[in-house]
Amino acid sequence: MALTVGIIGLPLSGKTTLFNALTRAGVPITNYPTSTVQANKAIVNVPDERVDRLSEIFVPKKQTYATVEFVDVAGLNSATPDEQRQELSAEFLGHIRVADALAVVVRTFANASVPGDVDAARDLDDLLTTLTLTDLATVERRAERTAKAAKSGDKKFVAELEVLKRVQAALGDGTPASDIPLSNTEKPIIDELFLLTLKPRLYVANVSETTLAEATPLLASLAATPVAELEAQVAAQTGELRAVAQIGARARREDTVAIAVSAKLEAELNELSPADAAEYLDALGLPVLGADRVIQAGYRALDLITFLTAGEDEVRAWTVKAGSRAPTAAGKIHSDIERGFIRAEVVRYDDLLAAGGFAGTREKGQFRLEGKDYIIQDGDVAHFRFNVSK
Numbered sequence: 567m568a569l570t571v572g573i574i575g576l577p578l579s580g581k582t583t584l585f586n587a588l589t590r591a592g593v594p595i596t597n598y599p600t601s602t603v604q605a606n607k608a609i610v611n612v613p614d615e616r617v618d619r620l621s622e623i624f625v626p627k628k629q630t631y632a633t634v635e636f637v638d639v640a641g642l643n644s645a646t647p648d649e650q651r652q653e654l655s656a657e658f659l660g661h662i663r664v665a666d667a668l669a670v671v672v673r674t675f676a677n678a679s680v681p682g683d684v685d686a687a688r689d690l691d692d693l694l695t696t697l698t699l700t701d702l703a704t705v706e707r708r709a710e711r712t713a714k715a716a717k718s719g720d721k722k723f724v725a726e727l728e729v730l731k732r733v734q735a736a737l738g739d740g741t742p743a744s745d746i747p748l749s750n751t752e753k754p755i756i757d758e759l760f761l762l763t764l765k766p767r768l769y770v771a772n773v774s775e776t777t778l779a780e781a782t783p784l785l786a787s788l789a790a791t792p793v794a795e796l797e798a799q800v801a802a803q804t805g806e807l808r809a810v811a812q813i814g815a816r817a818r819r820e821d822t823v824a825i826a827v828s829a830k831l832e833a834e835l836n837e838l839s840p841a842d843a844a845e846y847l848d849a850l851g852l853p854v855l856g857a858d859r860v861i862q863a864g865y866r867a868l869d870l871i872t873f874l875t876a877g878e879d880e881v882r883a884w885t886v887k888a889g890s891r892a893p894t895a896a897g898k899i900h901s902d903i904e905r906g907f908i909r910a911e912v913v914r915y916d917d918l919l920a921a922g923g924f925a926g927t928r929e930k931g932q933f934r935l936e937g938k939d940y941i942i943q944d945g946d947v948a949h950f951r952f953n954v955s956k
Contacts, residue, residue: 569885570635571864572665572765576689580772580829581671582606585638587832588857605661606638612861612883616874616915616945620881623923630882632872634861637661663760667867668767669860671829674781674809675774686771686809690816694742694763701761702737708759709734729755737763766867769824770860771813774806779850781810781826788814789824823863827856871944874915875899886942895942896950906954910936915945 575581589608611631621629639661662668670693672686709730716723729752736746742763748756756764773781784807791799796815803811810826817824835843865871869888873895874881884898892912897904913924917932927933942948 569633569667569864569868569870570637570665571667571669571860572637572639572662573669573671573770574639574662574693575671575673575772576693579671579673579689582638583833584671584770584772584827584829584856584860585636587829587836588860589636607635609633609635610857612872613858614872614883616872617881617883619919620874620876620915620947623919624876624878624881626876626878626881628880628882630880632883632885634864637665662762665765667864668762668765669770669864670767671770671772672809672813673772674806674813675772675777684806684809686812687816690769690813695740697762698737698740698742701743701759701763702734704759704761705730705734705737726755766822767820768822768860768863768867769813769817770863771810771824771826772829773810773826775828775831777806777810778826778828778831780807782851784810785814785817785824785826788818791818793819823866825856825859825863827859829856832856871942873942873944873946873948875949876918876947877949888944890942891938892936892940892942892948892950893938895948896952899950902954903950903952906952907938908951908953910940910942911949911951912936912940913947914943915947918947 573581573585585606585608589610610633612634614631617629617631670690672689672693674684674686676684709727712723712727712730716727729748733743733746733748733756737743743756743761744764771781771785784803788796788799788811796818800808800811800815814824835846838846865885870885871888872883872885874883876882884895886895886898892910893904893907896907896910912934913927913932917927917930918924921927921930921932924933
């Protein structure tokens with residue numbers, strides 16, 4: 567199943583332009599100052615040089631990349647009135663509930679065609695408030711149903727109602743669900759609600775073309791800055807970089823990822839040949855397209871890694887949670903392989919590439935047999951032995 571990233575932001579933040587660029591949808595740049603009405607969805611391959619290089623060695627009949635589904639939904643209005651909550655839930659939640667992560671797009675530059683001033687901190691607060699209010703409405707509806715069921719005295723519903731009331735109160739005070747302490751027995755109750763503020767968030771600073779080269783190292787620096795020093799780092803910036811720093815500081819406090827992308831530049835690069843686009847990116851000191859960086863950020867936010875399988879039939883990239891054991895990784899290929907797991911035959915991608923094939927890694931002692939407790943590593947090339955008794 568593809569990783570799903572929901573792209574959200576205030577109207578006119580540039581998120582739809584970013585979506586079109588990421589998914590090569592080809593919408594003209596002149597459509598920039600518009601607002602999304604319906605959800606747009608697209609599944610794109612995750613660029614992976616390892617798949618390409620292994621395919622050169624094995625010359626497979628098929629090569630398969632990991633995939634990401636991007637979902638671009640209607641722009642969230644700031645300061646949403648109570649009477650609009652139900653409308654927001656109906657239009658917004660249906661498209662975004664299934665997202666594995668949310669990419670929050672915030673504009674950092676002034677644009678004559680876009681009304682309003684630039685205030686990244688305000689916009690982030692407005693977005694989180696809207697998500698929190700939407701979650702509050704969801705919990706309120708569930709609590710009402712559970713309260714009716716709890717009148718029977720059923721201990722299960724009584725306990726569930728207690729948890730819901732506590733979460734409802736916290737959301738009402740503006741606390742996102744991700745910041746509400748929950749025990750191992752309480753968490754499954756709330757997980758059933760697919761709350762937006764429980765989803766991992768990554769932040770995308772939609773910057774101007776002229777700021778992109780400076781914004782990227784700034785965000786990298788902030789990601790390594792002690793939390794106590796963030797305010798001073800933000801205050802040291804001016805102009806558009808101040809807005810970028812505000813986004814980076816928010817990501818650092820939440821222990822998540824922030825990246826800088828110029829949605830307008832991404833759209834322009836789509837009009838160039840791959841060679842010209844690569845040359846332009848290299849001149850900016852950015853060898854990786856924004857789409858690739860959004861995908862990589864999503865993987866980091868969700869703590870995902872990629873392992874590979876390779877042979878004459880197919881070279882393929884697979885996505886699994888970091889820390890997964892070999893049988894779990896095998897189950898990504900087929901449940902029978904996990905159920906009948908015997909061992910994993912594993913070699914590091916770099917070793918396989920240098921050796922030119924599996925035979926060379928065996929000669930060098932780099933080909934390993936691993937058991938059920940082996941933790942799959944990013945870049946492992948694996949083959950799983952299994953036996954399922956009839």
